[in-house]
Amino acid sequence: MNILIIEDERHNANRLQAMVKEIDSEYIVCDILESVADSIDWFNAQPSPDLILMDVRLADGLCFEIFSSCPVTAPVIFTTAYDEYAIRAFKVNSIDYLLKPIHKPELEAALLKFKQLISNHQPDPAIADLIDIIKKQGASYRSRFLIPLNDGYKSVGVEELDYIYSEFKVTHLVAGDRQVYATTQTMDELEEQLDPSLFFRANRQHIISLGIIKDIHNYFNGKLKVAINKYPKAEILISREKAVSFKQWLDR
Structure with missing residues (x-):
């Protein structure tokens, strides 16, 4: 069985391949x-794989752009860090949706x-319906953080x-007043939760805001x-x- 992996974080892709x-x-793993751009070019030039492991958010946009730009006939297992409501929705539609970090x-x-x-010859789930579900979920991004502070909490807006x-x-979250707050979310989780029009995952260690x-x-x-x-000392x-x-991202 040929499996195509679409994942912009190389360490995540290598881990999936190994598992x-x-x-x-x-x-x-055929590729x-x-x-998004590489995926569109690939589907327009290569025969369809048997299965796709696909991250929802890629380096140059959301994966939905792939489906609207070229035919994707293979079943898809989505991987990302959306909330449990979206996960349940995908389970109902008979396609798996794995929450990062993915375990074997x-x-x-x-x-x-x-x-x-496949063995039962059941039809593929309706990809268009699944895309609509994720789009609706993805429209709601995190707006604030509740940070434990001393004997209480502080609300910090994104x-x-x-x-x-x-x-x-x-x-660590670095606020405009130069205050630094530790948070329990991972960088991968925050990349999914923050509005991609305002925040960019620069590398494994940094997410930056547009205004800074x-x-x-x-x-x-x-x-x-x-x-x-x-x-000035931040590199x-x-x-x-x-x-x-x-x-x-900067030229939109």
Whole structure:
């Protein structure tokens, strides 16, 4: 069985590939794609795979753009960090929806479910209906954080955030008053929860807000270096793979 992985975080893609091979040595990952644009080109040039493991949010946009730009006939197992309501909706529609971080037993169960559907000759779920469900869920983004502080809590609105960084496996929110707050969410979770028109995942360690960007400079090996207001010592690099999507994000 040929499986196509569409995932813009290379470490997540490699982990998925390794788990697929561990589950069944006959499963073949035919390719790994990182963006909407690459996926569209791939589907227009290659025969359909048997199954697709697809992240909802990619480096250059949401995966729904793929379905509207080219025919996708293969069944899809979506992977992302949306809330449980969306997950239940996908279960009802007979297609699996795996919440990150994905664990091997969950992936194995999803692949088994796919094989059972194929062996029973059941029709593929309606992709258009599933896309509508995720779009409705994706329209609602996080608006605030409730931060434990001293003997109580503080509410921090997302509009107050300048950038977010991860250090020693702890995620930190940096607000406009230069206050730094630790939060329990991972960077992957926040990437899904924050409005992509306002926030950009620069790399594994940083998410930056649109309003904080001061200057952008070319860097080594096709990377970009971003200087941000109020934080002259912060060094934020955009990887070569994300440089194009970053420029598109700024040019909207």
